Structures are given as C-alpha cells and as structure tokens.
Amino acid sequence: MKTHAIIPIFIPHKGCPNDCVFCNQKAITARSADVSPQDVKNIIESYLPTLQGRNLQTIEVAFFGGSFTGIPMEEQAAFLKVAKAYKEKGLIQKIHMSTRPDYINEAILDNLKAHDADIIELGVQSFDEEVLTAANRGHTPDDIYRACRLIHDYRFTLGIQLMIGLPGDDMQKCTFSASETVAMRPAIARLYPAIVLNGTQLYKMYQAGTYTPLTTEEAVRITKAMYQILDDAGINIIRVGLKSTDLIREGGEIQGHTYHPAFRQLVEGEIAKEQLEGQLKELLEETQTQEPPKRSAEQPAKQRPPGKQMQAQRHNPPGLPDRQSTKQQMHTQQNGQRRPASPNPQKTGRPRGILSSDTASPNAPAGTVRPQNTPQAPAPHSFVFCASGNSFSNMIGNAKRNKIYFAKQYPHLKIKYKADPSLEDGRYVVVKC
Ligand code: SF4
Numbered sequence: 001m002k003t004h005a006i007i008p009i010f011i012p013h014k015g016c017p018n019d020c021v022f023c024n025q026k027a028i029t030a031r032s033a034d035v036s037p038q039d040v041k042n043i044i045e046s047y048l049p050t051l052q053g054r055n056l057q058t059i060e061v062a063f064f065g066g067s068f069t070g071i072p073m074e075e076q077a078a079f080l081k082v083a084k085a086y087k088e089k090g091l092i093q094k095i096h097m098s099t100r101p102d103y104i105n106e107a108i109l110d111n112l113k114a115h116d117a118d119i120i121e122l123g124v125q126s127f128d129e130e131v132l133t134a135a136n137r138g139h140t141p142d143d144i145y146r147a148c149r150l151i152h153d154y155r156f157t158l159g160i161q162l163m164i165g166l167p168g169d170d171m172q173k174c175t176f177s178a179s180e181t182v183a184m185r186p187a188i189a190r191l192y193p194a195i196v197l198n199g200t201q202l203y204k205m206y207q208a209g210t211y212t213p214l215t216t217e218e219a220v221r222i223t224k225a226m227y228q229i230l231d232d233a234g235i236n237i238i239r240v241g242l243k244s245t246d247l248i249r250e251g252g253e254i255q256g257h258t259y260h261p262a263f264r265q266l267v268e269g270e271i272a273k274e275q276l277e278g279q280l281k282e283l284l285e286e287t288q289t290q291e292p293p294k295r296s297a298e299q300p301a302k303q304r305p306p307g308k309q310m311q312a313q314r315h316n317p318p319g320l321p322d323r324q325s326t327k328q329q330m331h332t333q334q335n336g337q338r339r340p341a342s343p344n345p346q347k348t349g350r351p352r353g354i355l356s357s358d359t360a361s362p363n364a365p366a367g368t369v370r371p372q373n374t375p376q377a378p379a380p381h382s383f384v385f386c387a388s389g390n391s392f393s394n395m396i397g398n399a400k401r402n403k404i405y406f407a408k409q410y411p412h413l414k415i416k417y418k419a420d421p422s423l424e425d426g427r428y429v430v431v432k433c
Contacts, residue, residue: 003057007047007092011035011079013066018100018138020125021167021201022194025066037078044086060119061086062096067123069099069108076108080115087116094118098161102139104147109154120151121159121188126166126173127180134167136201141180148184159188159238164222165214165258166194167205171222178226182233189230190239193219193258213258220266227267231426240264262398269397272428273405276385276395279430280410287381287432382414382433388423395428 012035016025044061051059061083069076086092096119097112104120112120124144126132132140151158160181164174181189196206196213205211214222223240230237241263260266385406387395396403396417406415414433423429 003055004060005051005054005056005058006060006062006096007044007051009035009040009043009061009063009065009079011063011065011068011071013070016066016070019136019201020138021135021205022163022197024197024199037082040079040082044082044092048091058094059092060094060096061092062098062119064098067099067103068097069103069112073107073111077111077115080112080117084115097121098123098159100139101143101147104150106150109150109156112156113154117156119157119159119188121161121190122147122151123161124177124181125161125163126169127177128169128173131166131169131173135163145184148186152185157188158184158186159190160184160186161190161192162226164191164193164226165219167202167211169194171225174222175225175229178229182229182235186235188236188238191223191226191230191237192239192242193223193263195242195259215257216260216263216266219258219260219263220270223263223267224270228271240267265394265398268391268394268426269402271426272387272391272394273397273402275428276402276406276430279428280383280406280413283383283430283432284381380412380414382416384416384418384431384433386418386420386423386429386431388425388427389419389421390425391423391428392417392419394426 013025040061048059063079063083068079080095083092083095087095095115095117097117098121101122101124104122122144125135125137127141127144129141148158148160162174162177162181193214194202196202196211202211206213227237227240242259243261385395397405403417406413420429
C-alpha cells in the first residue's frame with residue numbers, strides 16, 4: 001500500500017540561460033502561464049482532499065520543472081513560504097525541489113533551510129565531462145561533487161537524476177555515473193533515458209544524422225546495469241523512465257524509439273529474468289549431478305563404458321538444452337544481436353534432452369522395437385517461480401515477455417508462477433518441485 005504522495009508543482013524556469021540539448025523548456029515556458037504563490041496554494045488545496053483518509057505517512061509538496069534555485073531568491077522564498085505554512089499545520093510533511101548542481105551555494109541553501117525545505121534533487125544527468133559538454137549542460141563534474149557535499153553539509157536529503165544515452169554516452173560512462181552517484185550517497189535517484197523531443201537541439205542533431213537515439217532494448221540494457229548498481233547500494237530509485245503525463249507536459253511529440261510507456265517494468269522485468277534464470281540453471285546443474293547416469297535407449301548401461309556415458313551426459317545433459325547453444329543464446333541476447341532459434345519442440349515432436357517414453361532412438365531404423373530394459377522417460381522437471389505480489393508482474397514481464405522467454409528457452413520444463421507474500425519486493429526465487 002502506498003504511504004507516500006507527492007503534490008507536484010511545475011515551476012517553469014523562465015529565462016533559463018542554459019540550453020541543454022535535450023530540453024524544450026523554452027518552447028514550454030513560451031506558452032505556459034506564470035505560476036504565482038496563489039497558484040501554489042490553489043494546487044495544494046486541490047490535492048489535499050484527494051489524499052485524506054488514505055493512511056499516508058508522508059505528503060510532499062514538490063517544486064519540479066526547470067531549476068527551482070535558479071529563479072530569483074525572492075520568488076523562491078514566496079513559493080516556499082506557502083509550502084512551509086502547510087508543513088507547520090501538519091497538512092504536508094516535506095518540501096522538495098529539483099535544480100541544477102551549479103545553482104547550489106551557501107546563500108541558496110540558507111534560504112531553503114530558513115523555509116524548512118527537506119529534499120533537493122540535482123539534475124546531474126552524467127558524471128562524464130565529455131557527455132556534459134556534448135549535452136551543453138553548462139556545468140562540470142566538479143560542480144556536481146561540490147553541490148552534493150554542500151547539500152550533505154546542510155543536512156538536506158539528496159536526490160540525483162541521471163540521463164541515459166545523451167550524445168557521446170555509452171554503457172561504460174553510464175555505469176561510471178551510477179558508481180559516482182553511489183559515492184555521493186543520495187537517498188533517492190531517478191533514471192531517465194534521453195528522449196528526442198521536437199523543438200530541441202537533440203531533435204536537430206537527430207534530423208542531421210549526428211545523433212542516434214538508443215533503441216528501447218539498448219536503453220533497457222544500460223538502465224538495468226545502472227539500476228543494479230544503485231539498488232545494490234540501497235538507493236531508493238523513485239523513477240525509471242518518463243511517464244506519459246511527463247511527455248504531455250514536455251510537449252508530447254517524440255522522435256526515435258527510446259520511449260516506452262512501461263519502461264520501468266521492462267528494466268525490472270529483465271532483472272527478474274536474470275535472477276530467475278541464474279537460479280534455474282544452478283538447480284538444473286544440481287539435478288544433473290544428483291541423478292544416476294541414464295542409459296541410452298539403444299545401448300543398455302552394462303555394454304557401455306561408464307566414462308563415456310558420463311561424458312555424453314555432460315555434453316548434453318537431460319533437462320537442459322545443449323550448453324554451448326544456451327551460452328550462445330545468452331551471449332547474443334546480451335549483445336542485442338540476432339537471437340538464434342530456440343529448441344523447437346514442434347519441429348522435433350518432443351523437447352530436446354528428454355527421452356520420450358514411447359519412442360525409440362531417433363537414429364534407429366524404422367520398425368525398431370524398444371528393448372525390454374529401456375528405461376522409462378524421466379518426468380519433466382517442475383519448477384515454481386515465486387515473487388511478492390508487487391513484483392509478480394515484473395516476474396511475468398511486460399506483455400508476458402519473461403513467461404514467453406522461459407517457455408521457449410526451456411520447453412522441456414514445467415514452470416509455474418506464484419505470488420509469495422513472504423518475499424520482499426524485487427526478490428525472485430525458483431523452487432524445484
Ligand atoms: S534542462 Fe534545465 S537548465 Fe537545461 S535548459 Fe532546460 S531548464 Fe535550463
């Protein structure tokens with residue numbers, strides 16, 4: 001159950017002197033009306049009745065949009081004063097804002113402290129100097145480090161936003177940014193793939209062919225690596241990807257194929273798949289070493305040298321697709337390359353690696369009669385994949401893609417999917433039946 005709600009207040013940064021390649025603030029602010037302190041009061045008043053009776057522990061008023069601390073200090077103070085009054089009455093618990101690293105200094109933080117602000121989110125985008133320059137951010141990595149230190153010194157809660165796939169960016173630079181984020185000890189983080197919006201410099205670069213947006217698959221692969229770094233460090237990742245409502249506010253029209261409306265689920269679904277497959281492979285390996293060596297249909301065990309029998313099983317164990325081909329499949333998928341065909345039970349008439357109980361060897365000539373001592377086919381291995389109720393849809397994957405993947409990749413296994421309330425969110429467990 002949700003215990004936390006945000007009242008978002010969009011403060012456009014009119015006259016922002018920067019010109020980040022991905023930003024269309026100028027187009028938005030040109031057509032958006034000024035926001036006044038009275039508007040802030042009206043927005044809070046309209047939200048509060050909808051949040052009552054929901055057992056929320058925390059309600060935040062959050063000033064998003066351009067760069068809150070870049071607007072004139074007296075305007076900041078006027079907005080903050082409104083929010084502070086609600087905080088003093090106990091109607092909201094936190095005041096939150098987003099800004100740029102180079103708009104943080106002692107005077108700004110003193111003003112925020114005087115108005116009882118709590119959370120400062122920095123639009124860091126990248127810790128790589130080349131990426132920051134190519135994105136025309138107008139600040140350096142040193143500005144980020146300095147701002148993070150100051151925010152901690154003033155005992156505000158720090159948040160960091162990173163963007164994936166800006167010009168000059170790559171997997172290594174993105175994971176470096178995630179590692180540096182961990183070093184800055186933020187409490188919260190957001191991960192956004194760069195989206196090409198009409199009316200931006202990035203759009204012009206895209207049209208000129210000097211910028212190629214990430215595909216959805218590439219964006220998922222890189223974001224997944226960053227997500228795991230942040231998650232392992234205990235950072236609360238409050239957003240992954242833009243919501244459709246963000247896009248409407250940002251001007252709506254996008255180019256390229258990076259955007260996906262369920263981007264977070266794509267990323268978390270990939271993580272679930274990786275966890276489940278790792279455990280499944282281990283269990284299959286264990287099963288293989290525990291099971292007594294199996295006899296071939298054509299050749300009873302007594303007539304076969306034991307060493308050779310084991311060798312044959314290691315080469316192509318029962319219950320598993322050929323290991324080499326599995327490795328190739330994993331490798332090619334990780335690299336986003338063409339996926340080789342999965343073992344197809346429809347083609348062969350039965351799953352690979354399992355001896356059918358009513359069929360002689362496929363190599364046996366027609367009319368071959370099964371020898372009396374041929375062993376019965378082993379029952380297909382059954383597994384249950386478990387996740388908490390909240391993580392169940394990630395386990396299944398967006399549009400059931402994980403379920404489809406496991407059914408194709410392991411056609412000889414029986415796999416059930418179960419919600420287990422005893423599991424914590426984001427943890428996936430494979431149980432062998
Ligand atoms: S992203 Fe922020 S700093 Fe950059 S141009 Fe837009 S409003 Fe200005």
